[in-house]
Amino acid sequence: MAVWQTRTKKSMGQIAVIGTADPTAEEYEAAQTIGCLIAGNHETVICGGLSGVMAAACKGAQEQGGLTIGIVPDTGNGNEYLDVVIRTGLGHARNALVVQSSDAVIAIGGGYGTLSEIAIALKTKRPVFGIKTWEIEGVMKCTTPEDAVLMAVHAARLSPGYRTPRAGP
Numbered sequence: 001m002a003v004w005q006t007r008t009k010k011s012m013g014q015i016a017v018i019g020t021a022d023p024t025a026e027e028y029e030a031a032q033t034i035g036c037l038i039a040g041n042h043e044t045v046i047c048g049g050l051s052g053v054m055a056a057a058c059k060g061a062q063e064q065g066g067l068t069i070g071i072v073p074d075t076g077n078g079n080e081y082l083d084v085v086i087r088t089g090l091g092h093a094r095n096a097l098v099v100q101s102s103d104a105v106i107a108i109g110g111g112y113g114t115l116s117e118i119a120i121a122l123k124t125k126r127p128v129f130g131i132k133t134w135e136i137e138g139v140m141k142c143t144t145p146e147d148a149v150l151m152a153v154h155a156a157r158l159s160p161g162y163r164t165p166r167a168g169p
Helices: 025-040 053-063 091-100 112-123 145-158
Strands: 014-019 044-047 068-072 084-087 104-108 128-131 139-141
Touching (some): 014 053, 014 112, 025 044, 025 145, 053 068, 104 112, 104 145, 128 145
Parallel strands (some): 014 104, 044 068, 068 084, 104 128, 128 139
């Protein structure tokens, strides 16, 4: 059997997880749980590829055998839990790429970088689900990671960009 035929991951939707690089313990745990749940729903975690919330979400996704993509602001390797690293050299401008590459966005905590990603998501009509993040019109407030993922997965699957799984071998 060829290597490309052994692929078992069937992820097709891309859910961005955004948030602070310096999370509280509660934010880190929420992000890790969110990553696990996204992978458990056979969706891909996409993020800015660095530390904090981004690393926690990727760690959680990998624990469930999920796929993680990091769009990093520099030319480095990003966090240790990335399956795919997209090196941009764009600095904060890469925030637009993170959001534009997603079918839905989950924001956890965050500062001005997270705020910029939320603004881009709302401007480009991507659904945003937030846990203890900026309270802005258009951001759906969620109280648990489970609520955020349930709503994000549903929204992602309704997205025009969502791809259905390819036929297997």
